[in-house]
């Protein structure tokens with residue numbers, strides 16, 4: 001039985017006061033930690049204050065990206081050791097917006113995934129096809145290749161701890177959600193790929209999220225699917241009330 005994981009990705013939204021107010025409201029009503037993992041992936045600037053707000057609670061804090069090197073002359077970047085040292089536990093890797101606007105690739109994502117594990121962070125590796133790829137019937141092949149390249153050189157034990165977020169690019173921030181059946185089918189393809197790259201046990205253990213216009217109105221159906229173990233949520237994670245509803249649905253799945 002895989003524990004559901006609901007992660008909010010705030011992207012480049014919120015100011016410091018809003019971030020703290022959100023954490024205060026959410027931590028007061030968190031569902032039981034054994035039922036769902038609750039993660040907020042915030043802008044780097046707010047990570048330390050969120051870690052402090054969430055201390056002694058089960059709310060986990062994640063970053064939205066990181067550099068793969070421990071330190072160096074990389075202006076503007078944040079390293080895995082800096083994140084770990086700040087109390088951050090998760091890090092989103094290879095989000096489609098990072099791939100689209102910041103030239104990230106499967107290869108750079110793989111380096112970051114490996115660095116995250118090396119430094120004790122849990123990566124959420126994002127994969128997903130464009131509308132054009134979906135319409136030309138390439139979804140399965142695209143996602144399989146992303147998974148294979150993104151997980152290269154991981155041990156089976158690391159792969160079992162990895163979280164993969166399947167986010168069809170055409171469903172992000174558009175209000176268009178993949179049908180629960182379509183999302184489940186692709187998450188099933190990802191699980192099968194993990195079985196072939198590692199083993200059945202790893203495939204059974206790995207948690208696969210769906211992301212793309214997830215909201216309180218559609219999460220229950222998504223979470224009822226065999227291969228969907230959680231959600232990576234943008235817009236609907238910005239308000240505490242909405243995020244708490246998503247957590248509730250995760251806890252009851």
Ligand SMILES: O=C[C@H](O)COP(=O)(O)O
Pocket residue numbers: 009095167171172173174175211212213214232233234235236
């Ligand atoms: O990381 C989250 C995804 O990009 C989904 O964003 P969204 O829920 O606003 O569509």
